[in-house]
Amino acid sequence: MSLKLVKVAAETANLFPNGNEFFFYEDSPKSTASFDAMMARDGKERFLLLTAKENAGDFAAFEGETVSGNGIFAKKAPLTEKNAAVLRKAFPWTAPVPVLNKKCSFGCGDRLGLASAAHAELFKKYDAFPVFAQQSIRELTLTKRTYRSVIDDATFLVFQAGYMGGYGADGDHLKSFEHIDMALEVGVTMLTLDLSDELHPAFADCCICEVEKAYNALSADVRENMEKLYLSAPVQLKSSKIEFSKEELMRCVLIYTDAMDFAAEVGAKLEAHGAGKVDLEISVDETSAPTLPEHHFFVANELKRRNVTFASLAPRFIGEFQKGIDYIGDLAEFRKQFGQHVEIADFFGSYKLSVHSGSDKFSAFPIIGELTNGHFHLKTAGTSWLEAVEAISFADPKLFREIYNKAFDALPAALKLYHITADFSVLPKEETLSDDQLPELLKCVPGRQLLHITYGAMLGEDQDMHNKIYRALFVHEDEYNKQLDEHFEKHIKLLGIPAK
Ligand SMILES: [Zn+2]
The missing domain is CATH 3.20.20.70 (Aldolase class I)
Known part of the structure; x- marks a missing residue:
């Protein structure tokens, strides 16, 4: 994995009020003829960190807080629709x-x-x-x-x-x-x-007489x-x-x-x-x-x-x-x-x-x-959502317990949308489990399916829960990425997809 975080160089970081907390993702820095860009994060959020000699062209087209000093312009560009479009144009x-x-x-x-x-x-x-x-x-x-x-x-x-x-x-x-x-x-x-x-x-699977009747109603041609x-x-x-x-x-x-x-x-x-x-x-x-x-x-x-x-x-x-x-x-x-x-x-x-x-x-x-x-x-x-829940199960057990309980509330509605045959009655109540046991719920079929199909209740319906989940995955980004890496590599290897 090279989603490693590296401290942003002081000459750029110090141009921003809280720049000493800026880290960039190791493989992200890229350049065009007129500006340099990297994906960065601080303690609060991810953003694009851009630098240029002139405040013009694509650099100027990004929206965000712009500062200057040491002969450069720097911009903290939030992950907005507009900035995604400018990024795609600059880096096709x-x-x-x-x-x-x-x-x-x-x-x-x-x-x-x-x-x-x-x-x-x-x-x-x-x-x-x-x-x-x-x-x-x-x-x-x-x-x-x-x-x-x-x-x-x-x-x-x-x-x-x-x-x-x-x-x-x-x-x-x-x-x-x-x-x-x-x-x-x-x-x-x-x-x-x-x-x-x-x-x-x-x-x-209807009877042959119904089939013949409907078929014979079609034109002879x-x-x-x-x-x-x-x-x-x-x-x-x-x-x-x-x-x-x-x-x-x-x-x-x-x-x-x-x-x-x-x-x-x-x-x-x-x-x-x-x-x-x-x-x-x-x-x-x-x-x-x-x-x-x-x-x-x-x-x-x-x-x-x-x-x-x-x-x-x-x-x-x-x-x-x-x-x-x-x-x-x-x-x-x-x-x-x-x-x-x-x-x-x-x-x-x-x-x-x-x-x-x-x-x-x-x-x-x-x-x-x-x-x-x-x-x-x-x-x-x-x-990949299930991997997120699994990362939360060991990184933030308290939040996982909330998710798990909410999933049961949301289950009847979710079952109307997904074809699932698991027996959910075998699942234990969370209060009977120690924190160490919580990840086990992602190893069994009913636990996986319960959490798999009830995502709407967590991510769409309940803004507070939505925010808590995104916050947890921001804080525990490494754990989530590691889960994804292992889980998808297992898919890839069993499918026999060759290495490059
Ligand atoms: Zn399909």
């Missing part, structure tokens, strides 16, 4: 770029807007491209953040780490043009289109075309075949056609926005039934027929990918089915598989890495 590598075209990409959700510097440290070392700015509409609502602030936080943290390798910004799980427009406006470089509102999953396309001959994949029965084809047509038409509209919108500026990920994972291989093939083929350019596709895999815990299910079966999904993606050759709810799936990671040969997108969202 702090702005997001498309990354799904890279072999291996990794979504690191950061609900707090504090984790990306530690994430960035890892991506200096490993051969994968990160998506640091990534939130779903659900997360934005619950944390009361905006896409603007999510990208701005990533901008500052990338600068803090001195990470120049490029990162993406994902408008995650978007379902409507309203939200898509909102994300495009602030410059996301990836858009995850969640088709769940356009799917008709009831046709996956449509049916004839579908049957010609999908029933003429099986499709040979590398080691398996895709062979539609008439029944499965009818189900696919009924489940997916509306969603494919919607995806085509979104695809056209992205083309109009500027070809290659925003990667499209297609997500059909937010549904109760696993995506059968025939269904995956049908979706990819229908998108191709509609000329939709997409970079990745997230099926719903067999077994349970629940938030913040390991894979639940039969690993041999997962291996078999995941292998078929890989073969389908390889058959089309134009997109890669995306694994959602991808954090903490330690037993499945070696399979994912091996069968894709490292060609995948993995998305994690809440696990």
Whole structure:
């Protein structure tokens, strides 16, 4: 880790009233032709510390307290929207770029807007491209953040780490043009289109007579075309075949056609926005039934027929990918089915598989890495928040007890938003535990899931709690970064991502 803090040189620091408390992040100092910049902090907050010979150009464009002496100008620039924009202009590598075209990409959700510097440290070392700015509409609502602030936080943290390798910004799980427009406006470089509102999953398991009735109501031309396309001959994949029965084809047509038409509209919108500026990920994972291989093939083929350019596709895999815990299910079966999904993606050759709810799936990671040969997108969202809670559990036990109790109050509402099967009744009351035992609550499934899904109550609803958490993580920044480093390196190693 090189997020080490170093004392700011006296000749600059002494220009400010409390400058003797200024420290900068070791890898952050960078220069343009007209000014020098570093990410710094004092006992209260993080800020950009800028120096220049003249109070002009980009230096002058930053807002903040400006002082001068010893022949230089210095500025303490707060982490505002305006300053993020000036920083991106001066140092273009702090702005997001498309990354799904890279072999291996990794979504690191950061609900707090504090984790990306530690994430960035890892991506200096490993051969994968990160998506640091990534939130779903659900997360934005619950944390009361905006896409603007999510990208701005990533901008500052990338600068803090001195990470120049490029990162993406994902408008995650978007379902409507309203939200898509909102994300495009602030410059996301990836858009995850969640088709769940356009799917008709009831046709996956309803009786055949209902399927036939609905299918036969379609025009004869449509049916004839579908049957010609999908029933003429099986499709040979590398080691398996895709062979539609008439029944499965009818189900696919009924489940997916509306969603494919919607995806085509979104695809056209992205083309109009500027070809290659925003990667499209297609997500059909937010549904109760696993995506059968025939269904995956049908979706990819229908998108191709509609000329939709997409970079990745997230099926719903067999077994349970629940938030913040390991894979639940039969690993041999997962291996078999995941292998078929890989073969389908390889058959089309134009997109890669995306694994959602991808954090903490330690037993499945070696399979994912091996069968894709490292060609995948993995998305994690809440696990960095859990690492924050874990850091607090040992660094600030009193605050952790408050969080834990509040989580129980917030649980009924959170369970309406997240699919979780843990038995929360087994969790002990905090007053029965010593401080030393508190971190153990982050090692068990119900404890992790309780704290994983109730973040909205801590970060969005309760300003006082929000402030306490941010304060604790500011004071205990090292502990939090260390947690993140270990946790994400474990992911990276098990996935077989090679070192650079
Ligand atoms: Zn998903």
